[in-house]
Amino acid sequence: MMEGFIFGLLAILTLVGALAAAVLRNLVHCALSLSVTFVGLALMYLSLGAQFVGLSQILVYIGAVAILVVFAILLTRGAGALTPHRLIAAAGWRLGWIASVAVGFVLIFALVRSPLPASGDQAAKVTVLQIGQALMGPYVLPLEVVAILLTVALIGAVIVAMPEDQKEMR
């Protein structure tokens, strides 16, 4: 009963945030609404007992991704100006609808096909320690691959951002 109620609240929060992110005119407002969605998702993880995932969601998505998004908006000068006055559906809306319907289909298909446990309460409690051991044990290779990928991306970003004259010097 209680879980259902909390889930409902969080679901509404998440959906409203997502909807606002899609329809608001001001780009910064959209970004802020998006972070509301992130918070809703994180809280859902937490309510399911997945502490590590929930808190990482906040740390990564609120602390980094949302900030990245607003910085990107500010640095590309979209912050102050409102988008032109027209409905969201005005231009290219068909394409948008097709894309979202396609994504929706994929998600529903995945949900339906994946085997769910009979009841949500049966999920085993996973401690942080266990996650750590799993990452350092059986999954160490994927972890390292991801780490290398991220490092490469980081170095690439630095090189892209480097001023031209310094690049030539190197």
Next chain:
Amino acid sequence: MNSATLDQFFVLLQHHLSALFPTVLQPWVSMILGVVGIVAVFPAIFALTTVLERKGLGRMQNRLGPNRVGPFGILQPIADAIKSLTKEDIVPRSADDVVHFLAPVVLVVAIFLGYAVLPVGRNMVLLNIDAGILLFFAVGASTELSIFMAGWSSRNKYSLLGAMRAVAQMISYEVPLLLAAVVAVMMAGSLAPTAIVQAQGGFTGIFPHWYVFTPWGFAGFALFVVAALAETNRSPFDLPEGESELVAGYFTEYSGFKFALFFLGEYLGMMSIAGYGITLFLGGWGAPFSFLTFIPSWAWFFAKLFLAIFFFIWLRGTLPRLRQDQLMNFAWKFMLPLSLLNLCVAAAWRFLGECLGSGTVAEVMRWLVCAAVLVLAYILLARTLLRRQNIRPRSYRYAD
């Protein structure tokens, strides 16, 4: 009342009070009591801190500080509160008023969340969860967003510049802050603050097993303190609100109670980060000497907290502030390598402990090797960085 009851006084109080309610409600009442405790105690300390800061700064500057309201000016925060509550709340006409309003609220809520997993005494933690330290960093990261909201919604160049600076600074220093904290997590083998405090609980002779007394612990603590200063925008890293350049940074356009909320948030953030520093490296609520354990644990925690706050005030009274690019250089070129090295040293400490055995000679050897590596790295890195920027003491010639 013996020392054990005194130690557990607040825990027992919570139990007895919640026992007055029906069993179904008891966990809720107990939780609400805990929340009320945090929401009451830390803002009270904040009020005390503001007056202590002003008086302490005053004393460092050969003056008295506030001395008009109440005896020795101790009631000054009440006067300040009344002032900020009765002041007109000005929102600039072009400001984005919803975001402008939400920014301080989000900030204070996020910072209060951080206190949920902070152990302020034996058994005195609101939420004893596995990933407590992670929660602290998660909510710490989300304050950045509220600072951005404040700066952006004010539609003021100084505000926006201040917010951009603040966010860039906080993101940069979050990395060394996390890496410095990870050392303690590694050694304790747990992300739970209570477990970390317990891991530092023992005594050798009269001295405690605080992490700060090991080479990696000391380095980690120093790095944590520096990163914490930057994370909370305290001097010498107070550029986001550097008044000589940016008037008041991201809260330039705030007045009245909203301004007070930012102020509250800033100090609460400072206290919470100090509390985590104490938990991670200074033995949390543990006594500093074995013969002092009769003093209640919470008293030790708050004593350490006040010492930490005094240290922050002391630094503020002494140091000028850095420049933005220097701040970034310092974070990425100095703090980050050192904290990564410290991570390796901590790992080495652990393995050396297993390899060398447990004799006194082995202990001393391990200690010396780890300390030497860190000190050497510190000196080399600092020298190189300063030399590259051509910063050195100078001598002057005279003409007659």
Next chain:
Amino acid sequence: MLGEGILKGLGETARNFVGSFVSEDRLTTVEYPEQRLLPIENTRDFPFLVYDGADPDAGLRCVSCQICEKECPPKCIYIVKSTDKKPDYVGKPQFYPARFDIDISVCMSCQICVEVCPFEAIKMDTEFELSTDDRFGGLILDKHKLAKSNEHFQRIHPTEAAEVDARLAEEKEKVEAKAKAAAEAAAAKTAAESAAAKTAAESAARKAEDGSSGSDAEGVKP
């Protein structure tokens, strides 16, 4: 170079922090309305007019010569000369100021009026708590507000007042001696005219001696 400078600075502020509890040198502030600094004798704030005796109107030293009005750099003095005359401290009839206003919102406390005054009539006060809620009227001091007794002057600037008093007394003595001598001469002249008796001339000379010693004694008195 590696942080010692910062530690040294921290040591310095700590020394001042601790020092503020034990040393007077390191806590120099004075809690103003309750505590006050010792007055410094030469302090000058705004000018006032000196009067002798008990009556500010009768004893005012100012003879309305208007030199200070002319020399005042920001021109904050306004004087209206009287039409009649009254005796000054030596008894000589002099003009007096019918109006004497100083706008202390303009006055810059430069003391030039004091320097140029030949009559020791205007001096600098040490009163500085002159705030008022009337910005225009409240800061214009008229003759009655400006007039302060010589005793006040002696209290706030004892050294300068002693010099001034001595000089004035000397002048007064000189004037009186001169007047007496003139009177004596006139008396002697009439006496000589009316009676040419030798004894009378001798007695007149004796009288003149008495008179001069008497005026000496008077001059010492103040």
Next chain:
Amino acid sequence: MSDLAIQSYLPPVIEVESQDELLEVAMGPHHPSTHGVFRMDVALDGERVVRLKPVFGYLHRNHEKIAEKTTYLASMPYTDRLDYFCSMTNNWAYALAVEKLAGIEVPERAEYLRVITAELTRIQNHASAIGFLLQEMGASGTPLMYAFREREIILDLFESLSGSRMMCNYMRFGGCRVDLPAGWLDAARQVVAGLPRFIDEIEALLTSNEILMARSQGVGILKPDLAINAGVTGVMLRATGVNYDVRKVDHYGIYDRFSFRVPLGEHGDIYDRYMLRVLEMRESVKILEQAIPQLPAGPILDPKSKPRGFRPKPGEAYGRIEAPKGELGFYLISDGTGNPYRYRVRPPSLINLTILEDMCLGQNVADVVLIFGSVDIVLGEVDR
């Protein structure tokens, strides 16, 4: 000095990718660190300054024209208000100009008093300048408070001597206004004895501070040839390594009788200016230690000088001294009447400020306030 060729000068131009990307910020006139009412219109590319236009005149008080309309003496209290930190040196410069104009001799004792008060002024000015510089650097007022603590002691001396703490109006044509009150010399001796301790304290707090070094070394560099061409004087010029001190060059007053040295910088950056101020304070203490015991007895004012009816013969004169902020000069033309025909101040603050843009271009915006603070100006003198 002579080997530095004087060339025609064009201000540097900072290239930017696009003019639209610039952020225009008006720093001042109500900005916390503009030392009063001063405005800098700054164009920023990110945090880099690409254009800086100083705007002043908010405090213009018509000083020179007023002086031409009043008597010579009546201008003396107005000079107090030029650089209101150093009224004693302002008085001296003006008195020197009038003395040159009218050919008045100054008694020995008055010369000593002038040196003593001027060097005390220099110490308190440099101390406060360092305090303000560190305030700009964000040091929450501690160095400023220490500087003001010493300054108050020195101002106490000025008050007991002249009657006023800041607006001394102490010097007259041909000497000084009043003689020392009883006990002044002992008090001054005590103050001077306490000054080295204060300078040591400031140095311990600041000189080796790594943050101060990082903020000020290599920032706001002024080249000696530009400094000379722009007429920059005082600490600003000496920090570039040019040996020019009016006390040594012009031999005014009795400075030749004292042994003191002129510290010189070599980089011309903010740190050099800071250090030069510290070192000059030490040299001033040396001068005071020599001057106070040597003070001769005698009159303090030329007996021929009189407060009223002063009419110098027609002619012109330029009196200049080494004021704490640089060369302070007064240029007077007399037409034989009681008022000067022309009265002109050479304010070091204004002239040292003219190269502000050259020092700031390409620097970080946070350094602008620092560079501005290191020039050590008083708006009262800039705007007059």
